[in-house]
Amino acid sequence: VVVLGGGSFGTAMAAHVANRKAEMEVSMLVRDPHVCQSINQNHLNCKYFPNHKLPENLIATTDAKYALQGADFCLHAVPVQSENACSMSSYSAVHMWPNRPLFFNLLQFTAAFLESIVDYVDPGLPFISLSKGLELNTLRMMSQIIPQALKNPRQPFVALSGPSFASELMSKLPTALVVASRDKKLANQVQQLLASERLRINTSSDVTGVEIAGALKNVLAIAAGIVEGMDLGNNSMAALVAQGCSEIRWLAKKMGAKSATLTGLSGTGDIMLTCFVKLSRNRTVGVRLGSGERLEDILSSMNQVAEGVATAGAVIALAQKYKVKMPVLTAVARIIDNELTPQAAVLELMNLPQ
Ligand SMILES: NC(=O)c1ccc[n+]([C@@H]2O[C@H](COP(=O)([O-])OP(=O)(O)OC[C@H]3O[C@@H](n4cnc5c(N)ncnc54)[C@H](O)[C@@H]3O)[C@@H](O)[C@H]2O)c1
Numbered sequence: 001v002v003v004l005g006g007g008s009f010g011t012a013m014a015a016h017v018a019n020r021k022a023e024m025e026v027s028m029l030v031r032d033p034h035v036c037q038s039i040n041q042n043h044l045n046c047k048y049f050p051n052h053k054l055p056e057n058l059i060a061t062t063d064a065k066y067a068l069q070g071a072d073f074c075l076h077a078v079p080v081q082s083e084n085a086c087s088m089s090s091y092s093a094v095h096m097w098p099n100r101p102l103f104f105n106l107l108q109f110t111a112a113f114l115e116s117i118v119d120y121v122d123p124g125l126p127f128i129s130l131s132k133g134l135e136l137n138t139l140r141m142m143s144q145i146i147p148q149a150l151k152n153p154r155q156p157f158v159a160l161s162g163p164s165f166a167s168e169l170m171s172k173l174p175t176a177l178v179v180a181s182r183d184k185k186l187a188n189q190v191q192q193l194l195a196s197e198r199l200r201i202n203t204s205s206d207v208t209g210v211e212i213a214g215a216l217k218n219v220l221a222i223a224a225g226i227v228e229g230m231d232l233g234n235n236s237m238a239a240l241v242a243q244g245c246s247e248i249r250w251l252a253k254k255m256g257a258k259s260a261t262l263t264g265l266s267g268t269g270d271i272m273l274t275c276f277v278k279l280s281r282n283r284t285v286g287v288r289l290g291s292g293e294r295l296e297d298i299l300s301s302m303n304q305v306a307e308g309v310a311t312a313g314a315v316i317a318l319a320q321k322y323k324v325k326m327p328v329l330t331a332v333a334r335i336i337d338n339e340l341t342p343q344a345a346v347l348e349l350m351n352l353p354q
Pocket residue numbers: 005006007008009010011031032048077078079080081082083108109110113130131132133164165166167303304305307
C-alpha cells in the first residue's frame with residue numbers, strides 16, 4: 001500500500017493499515033526529508049505525531065517512483081489545495097471583483113502534485129482519496145481531479161470519508177467511515193483492506209454525495225467556529241448548523257447526491273464532529289475569525305491545512321451555478337474574502353426575509 005502525503009491523516013491511515021497485518025508493506029511518499037528520516041529511523045512522524053510509535057512495516061520515502069513501484073492500493077492524502085491557496089484567493093474574489101489582485105500564482109493544487117508523479121502510476125492502481133475539498137478555480141472534486149491529472153479516465157477511484165480526527169485514529173479509538181465507489185467490487189476490496197475491530201467501514205456507490213458532503217462540512221465548521229468565537233450562544237449554534245445542513249442538502253441533491261448519504265456518516269456524522277468538537281482545524285479557524293483575528297495571521301500560525309478556507313470560495317460559484325440559496329456558507333466565503341465582518345454577517349443573516 002502506498003500513501004501519498006505525510007501529513008496528519010496520511011500518517012494515521014498509513015499506521016492503521018500497517019497495524020492491521022505485520023506482513024503488509026506500507027510506504028509513505030513524503031516531501032520533507034526530516035519527516036522521512038524520523039519515520040525510517042525512529043518510527044515517528046516528528047512533525048505531526050512525535051509521540052506515537054509507528055509500526056515497523058511502515059516506511060517513508062521522498063522518491064515517487066520507489067514509493068509507487070508494485071503498489072496494489074494508493075491512499076491519496078495530499079490536500080486538494082495547499083495552505084498557500086487560502087489567503088484572499090477565492091474563485092469568488094476573482095469572478096465577482098475582477099479588479100482585485102489575482103493570487104492564483106500562489107496556488108498549489110493536488111492536480112499539480114499528481115501530474116508530477118503520473119509516469120510512475122500504474123493505470124490499474126486504485127486511488128483511495130482521503131482529501132476533503134473542492135478545487136477552487138475549477139470546482140472539481142477529487143473523483144474528477146485524479147483521473148484528469150493522471151490522464152486516465154479509467155483510473156480506479158474510491159472516496160473515503162466520515163467523522164475521523166487523525167489523532168483519534170492514531171490513538172486507536174473506535175471510528176466508522178464510508179468508502180464510495182461506482183465499482184462495487186472495488187468498494188468491497190477497500191472495505192476488506194481497511195476494516196478492523198477499531199474501524200468500521202460502510203460501502204456506498206454515491207461518490208458525489210460522499211465527496212460534496214465531506215468538502216462542504218469544512219465550510220460549515222468555519223461558520224460554527226465563528227458563532228463560537230463571537231460567543232453567540234447555543235441557540236444560535238444549533239440554528240446555524242441546522243441551516244447549514246439544509247444548504248448542503250439543497251446543493252448536494254442538485255448535484256446528484258442521495259439523501260441517505262447526506263444523513264449518514266459522511267454527511268451528518270462528519271458535520272457533527274467538525275462543527276462541535278474543538279479538535280477541528282476548520283472550526284478553530286472560525287473561532288479565531290469570530291474573535292477578531294485576521295485570516296492571514298490565523299493561517300500563518302497553523303502548520304496544518306484547513307481545507308474549508310479555500311473550499312468556501314468554490315461554494316459561491318457552485319451556489320450560482322446550481323441556483324441554490326446558501327446564505328450561511330456563502331457568508332463564510334465573504335468573511336474570508338474580507339468583504340464582510342462576522343458582525344455584519346450575523347446582522348445580514350438575522351435580517352433575511354422571515
Ligand atoms: N487530519 C484529519 O483529521 C483528517 C481527517 C479526514 C480527512 N482529512 C483530509 O485529508 C487531507 C489531508 O489532510 P491532513 O490532515 O493530512 O493535512 P496536513 O496539513 O496534516 O498535511 C498535509 C500533507 O500534505 C503535504 N502536501 C501539501 N501540499 C502538497 C503538494 N503540493 N505536494 C505534495 N504534498 C503536499 C504536506 O507536506 C503534508 O505532509 C485533507 O483534505 C483533509 O481534509 C484530514
